[in-house]
Amino acid sequence: MFKRQIILLLLFFPVCLSAQQKEISVRVHNQPLSKVLVNLRDKHAIRFSFDDNLLSQYKVTLNKTFTTPESAVRELLKPFPLAFSRQGDVFVIWEKAGRPVTHGRFYLKGYIKDDKTGEPLAFSHILTNEKNTVSDVEGYFSEIVSHDSLYHLIISHLGYYILDTLLSPENMHVIRLSPSSVRLQEVKITGKAIDYVSQIGQQPGIIRLNSKVATHLPGYGDNSVFNLLRLQPGILASGEQTNSLIIWGSYTGQSKVMFDGFTVYGLRNFNDNISSFNPLMAKDIEVMKGGYDARYGERVGGIVNISGITGNTKKVSFVLNVNNMTLNSLLEIPFKNRSALVIAFRHTYFNLYNPSDYTLHRKDTAARPADISIHVVPDYVFRDMNIKYSGLTGKNDHYYLSLYGSNDLFDYNINQVIQFRKILKNTQEENTQTGGSFFYGKSWKKGASTNFLASFSLLQKKYGSDYRRIKTWSGVVDTLDKTLSHNSLSELTVKADNRFPVSAHHTLEFGGGLIANSSYLKVDTFDVAMSDINVSSSRAFAYFQDVISAGKQFTLKIGSRMTYAFNLQKFYPEPRISAIWKPSEKWTFTLAWGLYNQYVAKTSVVDNQGNYRYLWAVCDNKDIPVLKAMHNVAGVSFAKKGYIISLEGYFKTIDGLSRFFRYRNIVTPGIYHGKGRSYGLDLMLKKDYKGSTFWVAYSLSRTEERFDYFPKRLRKFRRAPQDQRHEVKVGVMVNLHPVYLSANYVYGSGFPIAYNQGQKIEKNYPYSRLDVAASWKFLNRKLKGEIGLSVLNVLNTQNIKFSNFEKVPLNQTSSINIYAEAIPFTPTLYLKLSF
Template sequence: MKRKIVVVIFILAAFVTSASGQKYKVNAQNTALNQVLIGLRDKYNFHLSFNDNALAQYQVSVSGSFDTPEELFGALLKSIPFNYRKRGNVFLILPEEKKPGAPKAFSLSGQVLEAITHEPLPYSNVLINDQGLATDLKGSFRYISSTDSIFHIRISHLGHYILDTICVPGNNYRFILTPSSIGLKEIVVANKVVEKATQIGDAPGVMRLNHQIVQFLPGNDDNSVFNLLRLQPGVLAAGEQSNGLIIWGSYEGNSQVLFDGFTLWGLKNFNDNISAVNPLVVKDVQVLKGGYDARYGERVGGIINIAGKNGSTYKPGLNLALNNVTANGMLEVPLSKKSSILLAFRQTYYNLYNTDDVVYTGTTTAPTGGQGMEPVGGQGQNSINVNIRPDYTFHDANIRFSTRSDGGDLFYVSLLGGEDQFKYTLNQANTQLDISKSTQEDNRQLGGAIYYGKNWNKGNTSSMTIEYSSLDNNVRSDYQNRFGKGRGLASWSNSNTDNQVSQFSFKNTNRFAVSKQHTMETGFGLIADQVKLVNDTTQINLSSQKADLQRLNFYAQDHIALPGNIQLKGGFRFDLPFEQQKLFIQPRISASIPVNQSVKFNAAWGIFNQFISKSTVIDALGNYQYLWFGSDGTDVPVLKATHYVSGWSLHGKSFLASLEGYYKNIEGLTQFRTDPETGVQTHIHGKGRSYGIDLFLKKDFHGHSIWLSYSLGKAEEKFLTTEYQRAPQDQRHELKLAGIIHLKPFYLSANYIYGSGFPLYTDPTDPGSYTEPDYQRTDVSVTYRFSSSKIRGELAFSILNLFNNYNIKYSSFETVPLDDTSTLKINTESVPFSPRLSVRLAL
């Protein structure tokens, strides 16, 4: 036994002697230091961190054998202004520190750019020495430290490879991120990680969307932004509201879509064909569902903040997107190494739908005989359901000039104009009825912004924006009903609604890094809103308004960054309407607290005001219209909402989970109602509330992505009732499933959406007088990528509503009386079974 112990001791001693006797050899003659270190890393499995570009400038000549890694690195760095530090098992190769004579602050400022086009990357995530911050619209940031003179930086942006590097203090750094795809061409960067997941849970109520994946989703190319939005938690998909977005149970008009700083009021966008923003010009999409900070105002719901592309400065580019509905093109022309102009245009080929394509549906319970239309029963009132597929035409254009300076300043002029027309004519007769009805809606939208963003010497930033946007909406409707054998005129009506809204503003923003922990953000603005409304029927003026509203606003908030990437924000927003001479104070607070490297807790609270909004106009038949009104403080009060938001998120290497809850109440709601007996219109005031939870799960694997989104919510309102009743946009459940499978060169994608339905009231004053049809839709697509030396492209085929489920669009139906016992219900049909063939080319 003793002999065995002695043998084991000798074996262990020999092993230790062998291990301790390992030599580290190097033989370098006038070789770049970065190449020497890479060779040693691969040979001896060293863990190294260094600035590759900085060390490439130094040539070293070292030969020999060394007993320890410390001796080896000491010899390599002996004659150059670098040294090493060891943290754990990682060797950091750092520039020599010059000890200051007196304590001072170390600052770092820079700009995050895309590698190919050098487009600034707005709202990128920057982690410096475990403290987080975000870039501004120009991709700029600044960081101050009183202790650290070496900065470990990790920068990520959706759809781009993560940059991990080390820097010394300095200003005007340029950090270049490589996109995971360039136009329609894929690239692969070895040993790099791509930030490709949807960013949910980094801040309370905030989502960042990877717009690069929208081309693989089913649907029309011209509506790809909303195709992605509708699959996210908290954004209503059932009802197919592409432009009047409903977020977290908010009312139509309570949420805002911003493009390059100006408001997109929204076009008709029939059947998900075209969204208000051209997807070819989109660079970044940020969704603020609620509880957002003091920089944002003007709405009590959510905000979709879309940043447009600057345009290529290195070579001309042409992108074309053609499908069986529209043609879309974008041209980028460099004017210099720092300036470019971008042009984009969309146009429908023809009227999308035939006015003669009218479908009559319904379950007949009290047939009257005859051909064509049949009344359907319903509690003493027969109704004839008519589904309309109207004519729809559209075109719009974008123009943008951009230029930037060597210091990162950005100047651009962005212009947008678009218009559409929606109309149908219904002529139908049977043995008893002869109905004639025509409706036409015209929309014209204009917008523009002039922006200048300045990076100051020490990395602080300021910007100013002058913007203008407007929408002119006109709806005309004529109706005649001839009844009986003599075909006498039983009833007739005509109505006209002209609603115009515009906004002009000047806004200033500033961001100053005060210390390592504190960044102050301030801003002010002058806003002028104008609303014009004429709403009449059968030559009777039901409602009208002409409002010119001006106000000043100011905000200030402190962004506190604590160790461990804890983010706190607290601030105020102030609005002073000139007409009301009342100061509206809106405090906001939020916190993001990482529990560990994967789990984060978020919470936010705030008060929000809105000074122009859509109010509900209900006619004598119970038909709803949502029209823009200016808040004068009396007939139409200023909306006031309070948001409570909290949630948890789990971020893994290829998995994301988020659970977020919200509660919002709103005061100052206005309804205009016409009495069915007297025909007199009155206005009433009410309040509402919405609350619920969002669940989001996403998994990335082997180039594929699947995700699930589930929303449980409730939206209620109280006008003439003593208790809350369901609001028109209330929906209890919404489930969304989506996936993208990459089988190179093919992409397969599918999504499914289920909504439990909205309350369709027959009597707005009766909480129980509604039906609740559910919503179901399945979309599928296949995309093929191809490329040659001169052209790259994609060929895509989609089917929308694969199983042709019958769905009703939110707020898109009319009720027309036929006689004392029958009514005509006209529904604008949602997306039917719709094949879509698309070709996308990049030259």
């Protein structure tokens, strides 16, 4: 069992170097050795790692002066059965074994958990004498070591104090980390370092985010997860596209968002107010922008993997959050300290939008643009619920059952006279998302582990559009559009992931499973059935990868993923390779390459006015080809004294794009296919200091496409709809506990907006938004509270939402562009109570 140890990690006095050059005097009489070492820490900034209970048993009497820390430590330990080694600038002290150290194969393993709630801490970093390791989704880690003596470990997790400790092999350890955001005023933790907002540059294409700090960012509170995501390099923030993340130039639907192992396809989320994820349920956020390993597939873009909380196993707790729009609540109920039930619920409590004026633009053959103001009355209802039961069984085996359901309804009406014509337009969209997963994690005796997961997900989208134009002088009614559509996509997955340490520097990871998708599409136009398609697809997949490490400096992953599509009767190999080289503690170099396939696609549909809509479909390699992509990723990062500089480049190609055209003015209606490519650079500069963080992220990118409907003389790569050249993000979070201040600014150079008679209009609409926020925690022993104020778009800059742009005809020569303006100047207020 894991012995409780108090590790003194000492980082005081910035004049550490000059202090160590002075003489070290030890004048003590019959004092515990642990106390003597603490005094040396305070006076000379010498760092130690030891078992406090062990060293307090030994009494020291000494009066002597030393010229170096090594000589002082050696003299202090000389009378006792203790030994030490220096690892970096830390003196690690342990008890000499009563028997010789045995060399061979031993297993260093354990679970990492939250000290307050018992929550497993997924993807924690473990640095040992011999290598680096990352825990799995349930906080479990294991590695083979070469002898059975004590090992020095440094364990870190975003948002928690770093633990410096000693562990012995063979026992199953339970290691508890203390959260850096301590709720009770009476509790103070000093002398320890903290992991802050994000980890970047340590693995190719991967960012890990601290969900605990997301609540301090400006926003409504219900979208804090996506607020944090949008401020990372490589993730599009301009245009406020949150219901389908655009990562490294990927098209909508090509990036995957997972919660507790099941896919979330995204809600309408019309104006960036409410995200698909309840922030009270989020625990760990891992962003894989590209070049990810063979364990992950089914997408040609990026993957965002969010792990939900497992619940407080120690006491009943309740959280209530109220903001301008929604009520959000969370209830945690423990059962016998080994399991917990979590229930979370959100609901809008009044109409989200007030009637507002939108500025519309008309262009005619005379090329005389005129602004037209149309009164739009939107209506919006949103609700969702999470239910999760998780616990322990057997000897630390973990399990959970997670369920999710949500409904999002949006519609707007236009009823206004323009140029002697009365415009009547009604648009409605309803999205229903359900999902769930069952997980069981088993740890074996020899350090191996198996994770079993069964999950399902279902998205249903209903869309209706009715557009009529009445000539006021004659009363003649022209019905220009009457469309009803129903689109659904389901996914059922059963899989098992295995991890088996072979040697101290060699680990095998392998697994496989089954995936079944079904898509349904029905479209009626003017009461005539245009489409009625129901397609299913099932696939078997297996993967294998070898993780080879050469100490702490080099890690190589070589693997492949193989998928067999039953409906296509075809194998799809996906080889992957990645490497991490750390020549020193400060520098990290990363490389990754891989092939990726996607078997369901979100196909773009272009109507007679050039408007884009997106529908899900199962790939059949006829109308909808299987998407194929190649990722190339390379990066370098530098970290020192809280500073992080990360530079990452990528080049991606994609084949199998599909686009359905109903735009008769450009091409013959039908389905067309194309290719795409994207490349760019992400730069991240970040400084962490005493709980506060400042960062600057810059993305330089280009995304291009080439379709077979392009005119032959112009059939070359041109800008894709989501292409944007420059994006800059600046963020700052100041921890003045119990007061927190934050601000962020986003600038984007803009997207190409429209096509005209086959000729692309290269007009960009830049994006600019400044947000600020302040929050205050008022605490006592039982009831905890937090109140926050945010001001979004402080400068009231007019921006256009990328996903809400619509063109409707007015007459033979004029049309109206209807676009939803992004968030204007908006103050928001939230109150959070918990016990």
